[in-house]
Amino acid sequence: MRRSIIITSLLTIIAITFIIYLTPSSEDFDPSNPYWNGFSSLYKAHHPQLIKGSLDERLLRNPSNTILLIVGPEKNFTEYEAWILRHFLEAGGRIILADDFGSGNELLRSLGADVRLNGSLLVDPLFKERSMRFPRIRNLKVSGVDEIVFNYATILEGCGKPLAFSSSYSFLDLNVNGRWDKGEPKGPFIVACELDVGKGRLTVISDSSIWINSMLEMRDNRMFLERLIGDRSL
Template identity: 30%
Template sequence: MGDSTARYARYAVVGLALLVLLSLGAGVATSTAAFSAYNAAWDGSTNLEEIAATGETELSVATTVDSAYERSEDSIVIVLSPDRAYTEAEQTQIRQYVDEGGTLLVAEDFGSQTTSLLRGVGARSRIDGRLLRDERRYYRTPNITLASGTNNSTLIGPEQTLTLNHGTAIRANGTTILANSSEFSYLDTNRNYALDDQESLESRPVVTRESVGEGTVLVVSDPSLFINAMSDRSGNRQFIGAVLEEYDRAVVDDSHAERVPPLFAWLFWLRSSPLAQVALGTLALGGVGLATTHRRVVSSVFDSDEITVDADQDVILAYLGAEHPEWDTADVKRLIAGVIPDQHKRDDDD
């Protein structure tokens, strides 16, 4: 009876430990942030990858401006309501990407961060920032307005419908209008959710396109058009698919928003830092060296005296040199020396 109880208790402890590990793993590998490509809930944007794959477009997420705008050829970068403003230097970098033929899609409703970005890249369209309502042509509530494509658009036709969820309008300023709200829409300036005397009914742009240098800037007046709940709407899905399928490469620029889970953020950082890769590889090989040097400790865990691997500094240096010949030998030596003490000295001391 006692042995059985103890055994079940051990099973319970192991099961609880696994549950905790799985919960922690889900926490570091997923996100709850709105617009996040790692958030599968209604306000995430995991659907974008599926839509991109349908058109054979490779979709990725970038956490730095350098990685997002590194290639302009046959490429589109998507900016969804950033949390922080882009610096002048970053705007110059993005302007160069567009000038050289890249496409930039900016989707915003009420945030102010994209105004300076659009100005900085040389675009003329501007986000209005007031709530767009339509009490005649809407989905579920007047705040979820419907818009139609124009004859100027190859991305959405006049017979197709876009659904905007608490979106705004665009001041087109002479750019090409791809979609308009209905003639019954108005901008709710004072946010009282009613048409007042100073507010007028008229059709307003919600998607525009313009040429900048050799590239293109697309502006959408509602970033939530790209979230999972709204991208399931047929017109929205067709529009997103039509935009993405024109390019081999699509990148979601999350460099100015906290939307990437910790695990992926760490992996992105590691991939972009050769020095960190050297340090991690050195630590890993150093761990092997320490474990094999003190094999009596390992034997006590694994009940084996047969594990013997020599991993001194010369071996590690030769391995890293073969794997990454572009790394500076002196830097690698300094890193190894900082992680692994002199192997032969320890042997003599023993």
């Protein structure tokens, strides 16, 4: 999956070009992709601005009214981009990082955060949506959100302020054989957490697919996003 960065602001909303709308993309997380792996449903609901390419200091113009959603990053961020993101957070911006098997850990290191993505597959043979690889997350510390569903996710380590846990029946399928084997860690595991950075907030979620078209309306996935946004616009 490629790196996708969505920036939204109360004051800055732009439209996608007609060419993109007329030629639907099949790329993961693309707001013009109407298929199962796209972000067209999220885009229609919230009209975020999509950034493709490098971040720059424009992100620092109005951080206190801005949310930056980073989904499934593949490539590492440059030192300059990491500097921009650190200053964005310190000035009151909010970042939501949704990742599982991408380069999210490199970004977390560059931001000085202790939390890490484990990188092993989380499964739950009891609390599941369609298969054990779609675990239902029922222990959440987010108002108005009772249950969310993940899609081929991992877990978080080193988190001081958890927002969500998998069930005690979940485990890490280290060899990806679809069953628990001796030595494989058992839950509950932390799957979402938040950190205060300066005046801002960093939220980390161990699934990059939670808000794609095929997942957005599952259980409280949409409400989870809206609660994380809070009084800001996405």
